[in-house]
Amino acid sequence: MTLLAAQNLSVRLGGTDILSGITLALEPGEIVTIVGPNGSGKSTLLRALLGLISPAKGTVTRAKSLSIGYVPQRLHIDRPMPMTARRFLSLPKRCTDAQAMDALTRCGVADAGPRQLADLSGGQLQRVLLARALLNQPDLLILDEPTQGLDQPGEAAFYTLIAEVRRDTGAAVLLVSHDLHVVMAASDRVICLNGHICCEGAPDVVREAPEYRALFGAGTQGALALYRHDHDHSHGPDTPHEHGPNCDHDHTPASAKKAAHV
Incomplete structure (x- = not known):
């Protein structure tokens, strides 16, 4: 039973297209992390899924009697x-x-x-x-950049807590991350958003990456992962590359591409 789904969702605010063509579904017990640059529409997407703003196009459907717990950005x-x-x-x-x-x-x-x-x-x-x-006792826990302003150990501890909550309660988790390169290792899926869904895939836990060890120490296991994704399409000449210096894109043909983690 799908808890929450968006189909071809588009949102306009002040005459500007913020989101377009968003299609996603959240299943019971899974953790989904949304990453994207500032201004990519992450918080807007959460508000649309929560029913706080109306979409210009598309639909949002929720399971009957769905209970949602929400943790705001600040x-x-x-x-x-x-x-x-x-x-x-x-x-x-x-x-x-x-x-x-x-x-x-x-x-x-x-x-x-x-x-x-x-x-x-x-x-x-x-x-x-x-x-x-x-x-x-929510069926779905939605968190909007919950670690913003925390230091790296604080982020790691909070992400570990969320994974424990999912394990103990069975609640699904939809999490927005403010850092493109740091996601929960416990995520079942990572969605990269930049006005539309750029790519989507399952993250691997990083255990040997130098960047991971430099950030959290060689002994840290499973709290955070560095996530590198490969786009299946170009953003186009009018869309600047906003994914930061460490986002290692591979623009080989789509058939040779896949979501990757370093």
Whole structure:
């Protein structure tokens, strides 16, 4: 049973085409990571899938009674307004102390309940946001660049936590990454987006790549992977190459191409 699907989805904002021809489907229990440069439409795609904006073309379908947990890209906190993590978990739907403690403990911030949100570190706040998203026992967890602003060890720890949540709850995960070259090793699929789906494939865990070892140490296993993709088409003369200096494209014929990981 497909949880969520988009068919030939296009989105226009302010008279500008942001997304075009997006077709994808999310299946129970899988982790799908979306990568792309700034301005590629990643957050817009999430909003369209969540039903927060209407597509110009195409359709979005959701499984009946689908429960979605959402972790936003960032939470703006008004420091003068007191708000503990425990109180935040009960907004907008009240939860019991036991439920709150279970969610915070699962996310590795068991002691965060009485603390002010404004006093939490970036990593702690993201874990509290994840705990809140898990309270409704979602079938699908959607995360919009959840590690933005975290250092590399913080990213690794958060990605590992997401993989553990999928393992323990069975929830599917749709994750947007702000870094084109770093994706979850636990991903079942990686989708490269730049206004349209450029390529899609299953990532391999990087165990020997020098870049991987340089970033996370030779002993790091499975938290992150460096992802190199090969496009099956050109972006065209009017579309600049925005995928960064380490995105190693191979423009050999399509029949010889495949998604690759270094």
